[in-house]
Structure formats: C-alpha cells, structure tokens
Amino acid sequence: MTDTIDEQGAGAPAAAVPQYTVPQERLIVTAVPGPKSQELHERRRAVVSAGVGSALPVYIERANGAVLVDVDGNRFIDFGAGIGVTTVGHTESNVVAAAASQLQDVIHTLFTVTPYEEYVRVAELLAEHTPGDWAKKSVLVNSGAEAVENGVKIARKHTGRRGVAVLDHAYHGRTNLTMAMNYKANPYGWGFGPFAGDVYHAPGSYPYRDGLGGVEAAERTIDYLEKIVGADDLACLVVEPIQGEGGFMVPADGFLPTLQGWCTANGVVMIADEIQSGMARTGRYYASEHFGWEPDLVLSAKGIAGGLPLAAVTGRAEIMDASHPGGLGGTFGGNPVACAAAIAVFEAIERDGLLAEADRIGGTLTAGLERLKERYDVIGDIRGIGAMIAIEVVEPGTATTTKRPNAQAVSALVAYAAQHGLLLLNAGTWGNVLRFLPSLAVTDALIDDALQVLDDGLAALG
Incomplete structure (x- = not known):
C-alpha cells in the first residue's frame, strides 16, 4: 500500500509501518465547497459540458492512502475510491x-x-x-x-x-x-x-x-x-x-x-x-x-x-x-x-496481504453498521462482501414490511457526510442505497470515524 520503515532497530525483523504523504484523518477548515473550489467551479461551468456531473464539487489537489485533500486544505475520508478504482490506495508508492x-x-x-x-x-x-x-x-x-x-x-x-x-x-x-x-x-x-x-x-x-x-x-x-x-x-x-x-x-x-x-x-x-x-x-x-x-x-x-x-x-x-x-x-x-x-x-x-485487508475492512464496517441498524429503523438491509458494503435505506417503520425506498434520506446523509469530511456515494435503482467503497488502505480508525459521522447524520434525520 505504501512505503515501509523499520521502527524496531538494527537486527530486528522489519515492521511494516505505513508512511503517508497526507495525514490519514479528516479535517474541515472551510465551508464545503471552499472558496478556491467555488472559484474553480465557476471556471468549469464556462468550459465543461453540463452533462458531466460531480457528486461533490470540491476540487482535489492531493490524495494519498484513503484521504483526499482539496484546494482549500480540507481533508476527506474517501469512501468512494474513484468508484472502486484506487483499491490499493491513492498514489500507492509502488x-x-x-x-x-x-x-x-x-x-x-x-x-x-x-x-x-x-x-x-x-x-x-x-x-x-x-x-x-x-x-x-x-x-x-x-x-x-x-x-x-x-x-x-x-x-x-x-x-x-x-x-x-x-x-x-x-x-x-x-x-x-x-x-x-x-x-x-x-x-x-x-x-x-x-x-x-x-x-x-x-x-x-x-x-x-x-x-x-x-x-x-x-x-x-x-x-x-x-x-x-x-x-x-x-x-x-x-x-x-x-x-x-x-x-x-x-x-x-x-x-x-x-x-x-x-x-x-x-x-x-x-x-x-x-x-x-x-x-x-x-x-x-x-x-x-x-x-x-x-x-x-x-x-x-x-x-x-x-x-x-x-x-x-x-x-x-x-x-x-x-x-x-x-x-x-x-x-x-x-x-x-x-x-x-x-x-x-x-x-x-x-x-501487502490486501485480500486479508479487504476481509478486515468488511468485518469492521459491517459490525459498525449492524450497531447503527439496531438504533435506526431506516436501515433496512446491510449487504456486501469485503470492502464493498452497502446499506439500503427505507422509510421509517417499513424495513420488514413494505420496504419503501427512502432516497431522500440517502441524499441527506451524503450531503451531511460531505460537510463533515466524509465522501460517500449513493446507488440503487431507487437511489436509496448508501455504498461504502473505500480503498484497502483505509484504517480501522478511519472506518470508526466515518461510522461516527454516519451516526451523527442518521441522528440529524430525526
């Protein structure tokens, strides 16, 4: 995933300790999108087809591991990975x-x-x-x-x-x-x-x-x-x-x-x-x-x-x-x-044993989402394998009955997450699925932080 260093001293077995060029934590220092992203967006509107949309119009300057940094200095936990592209991590050194x-x-x-x-x-x-x-x-x-x-x-x-x-x-x-x-x-x-x-x-x-x-x-x-x-x-x-x-x-x-x-x-x-x-x-x-x-x-x-x-x-x-x-x-x-x-x-x-890393990510994500499901009845289903997990969001009280799709809640959760430094993607025929597609470089600490943002977003739904 990244370069490694030996922190155990001479003669000791090398310990794989990740080195990242971007701190692996979220940080919001401006409005989202910030002023520089807004300026770039105006330039874009003049020359880029309106048919090319963006899930989140923040303009990315750097990326490493599982974190994106925009031109305003905001850091986002990336749970989209370019829709499953940067699986080994952003700018993986090798x-x-x-x-x-x-x-x-x-x-x-x-x-x-x-x-x-x-x-x-x-x-x-x-x-x-x-x-x-x-x-x-x-x-x-x-x-x-x-x-x-x-x-x-x-x-x-x-x-x-x-x-x-x-x-x-x-x-x-x-x-x-x-x-x-x-x-x-x-x-x-x-x-x-x-x-x-x-x-x-x-x-x-x-x-x-x-x-x-x-x-x-x-x-x-x-x-x-x-x-x-x-x-x-x-x-x-x-x-x-x-x-x-x-x-x-x-x-x-x-x-x-x-x-x-x-x-x-x-x-x-x-x-x-x-x-x-x-x-x-x-x-x-x-x-x-x-x-x-x-x-x-x-x-x-x-x-x-x-x-x-x-x-x-x-x-x-x-x-x-x-x-x-x-x-x-x-x-x-x-x-x-x-x-x-x-x-x-x-x-x-x-x-880097990335097959096992995908299993780790799936276990951590699923366990955290199960805890949220116990508290929020809009979560109808949790499904997926490894680092490809999703929740299907339904109207309150319908998770075991009519299972009515709740796209509005998913849109609100995606927007809330973006404002708090977490990039999430929607999916599903009815737009009522929230998908988690992080790179295999994502740490358990980042997953736990992302789950806390999601928890807060669910609570904000009322």
Whole structure:
C-alpha cells in the first residue's frame, strides 16, 4: 500500500509501518465547497459540458492512502475510491514508481503494431488469477464499458448468435450497447437513444426484496430466458457477481453456478462483469470466487491499474481465439504505462496481504453498521462482501414490511457526510442505497470515524 520503515532497530525483523504523504484523518477548515473550489467551479461551468456531473464539487489537489485533500486544505475520508478504482490506495508508492519508470522507457507504440512485454505480463497475471482452471487468454482495452463491448463481441463471434441477456438492476456502462444493457435509464441513457438491439433484461437475485433462494431465483431467470429470448439465439449472459450501481446486491447462494450450468448446457457464454467487484475488493481476486462460480469470460477494469486507465477481457482460450486477427484492439488499449501500474497492483495485493485487508475492512464496517441498524429503523438491509458494503435505506417503520425506498434520506446523509469530511456515494435503482467503497488502505480508525459521522447524520434525520 505504501512505503515501509523499520521502527524496531538494527537486527530486528522489519515492521511494516505505513508512511503517508497526507495525514490519514479528516479535517474541515472551510465551508464545503471552499472558496478556491467555488472559484474553480465557476471556471468549469464556462468550459465543461453540463452533462458531466460531480457528486461533490470540491476540487482535489492531493490524495494519498484513503484521504483526499482539496484546494482549500480540507481533508476527506474517501469512501468512494474513484468508484472502486484506487483499491490499493491513492498514489500507492509502488504503483507510482512503476508508472514513472515506464514513462522513461516507452509511453506508447500500440501493441497491435509493435508489442511489448508489459502487455504480455498483465495477460499472464490475469490468466493466473481469474477463476477457472483452464487455458485462458486476454485482450486489454481502456475502460469497463469497452471491456463489456468486447466481451459481447467475442461471445457473438464464438457462438454465431446475436442475443445478449443481462439482469434487472444491472449497470454495464455508458456506450451505446452498454446503455441498452443498463437497467436504469436515468441518468445513463435518458434521451440518448436509439440503443443497440437484441438485448434482453431478465430477473435476477435480490434476496432482501424477492426472498428467493439461489436455485429458485436462477430457475426464474432461466424460465424467462427460455420463454422470452430462446437459448438458440442467445450469445451471452452478462452478470455482475455483486451488482454495483444497482445497489451492491449479493445473490443468494447457488444462483450463479446454476445459471452457469444452464449456459454451458445451452452453448451460451456466461460473462462475469467484475469491473467494480474484482481486483481484491471483496477479499478474493474476483468476487465470483465467493459463489463457486467459474465464468467463461471475466471483465476487469477500475482497480486493475491503481488509477490509470486499463481494462481487460479474460476467458477460455477457445472463446477468446474465436475472433479473427485484427478484430480486437484499439489505439490505447494496454498502454505500457497502465500495464506497468497493473503489474505493480498485482504485486501489492500479494506483498501487502490486501485480500486479508479487504476481509478486515468488511468485518469492521459491517459490525459498525449492524450497531447503527439496531438504533435506526431506516436501515433496512446491510449487504456486501469485503470492502464493498452497502446499506439500503427505507422509510421509517417499513424495513420488514413494505420496504419503501427512502432516497431522500440517502441524499441527506451524503450531503451531511460531505460537510463533515466524509465522501460517500449513493446507488440503487431507487437511489436509496448508501455504498461504502473505500480503498484497502483505509484504517480501522478511519472506518470508526466515518461510522461516527454516519451516526451523527442518521441522528440529524430525526
């Protein structure tokens, strides 16, 4: 996560003590946003499209570990991590060093013109760490949405079929195809159509609201696919093992393996969208591992390169090789600097024991949220794994009955937290989910402090 020093003296075993360039504590010294952020925001309004929003319009000057510092000197505990990107921590020293070193050697050649080792090494690491004990190959691209697009392309080429199935409450991106794959139109697809065709939305597993076991929920999904879509024209089923933007829904046990069995039996490529849930966030390299699911293709992005743009499609070699030479690629896909950073991320996960750190974070967060749930009946559900936890907020008194979504309370909590030095993100189809997505550098002290801010915000709701 960071550089280490030896505080035990000569001859003693080295103790890993984090060194941070930013104090790991929140501090508010101005209004939020402060005067310098407000000035920058006015400059932005003149030249940046209004379609590019910001969850919190404070302008960040520095970031390290799990803390952001804005231009006014305010320090925020970051429970968003760039929406799951800076998983190993902001400006992690080894990632920075790897990228800086690569900048001195080769910045760009385009792998499909003159290749380089860093791309190959990332593909080797992906083959090693994605689920499934079989020969795998990868293609590297720029973003999560681009990984989704290429996964669908590859599945269509392999199967010779057109149909794409996704699940209710899914989020897959902002490109034309992925907008069609999203469950929620506003804001991601509102007014941007027409969208790509041959995309079908099937019911998924949402234990808090549907009460179904995993096999039962999978049978409902399969029934829809067989009756509404038809397996003979279905190229792929794309599934987030833990749904991200939809609200961190964790499927019931048995749901994903049952769907994989049906896909395999019917020649359908099952794709795991691990863009938000992968790269150690849940205490495994990929969240699919928690469910005993071995997908045909796995999509990686966000946390894979520590903040640099990189994404990948990895899967069974025979599927990945279905494309003709030249059919896959892109100008910046697998850029050498981003690849160098990704290699450093894989190394950090092993060196710093980050899988265990994700488990620690999940345990601390969940225990604290359970204590809050006992006191505040607007918390209807606590769910997630590792450093990917959420609460679903409902109208008072409805947590065990109608479970009426309470988006207003979530908006109020996000605003309260921001004013007190904590960056939180909302989520969910109805906007009533509060998600906790910190980097694996976050300490228990920061988590406890964040929980206290949340406690105060809940009390302020009345």
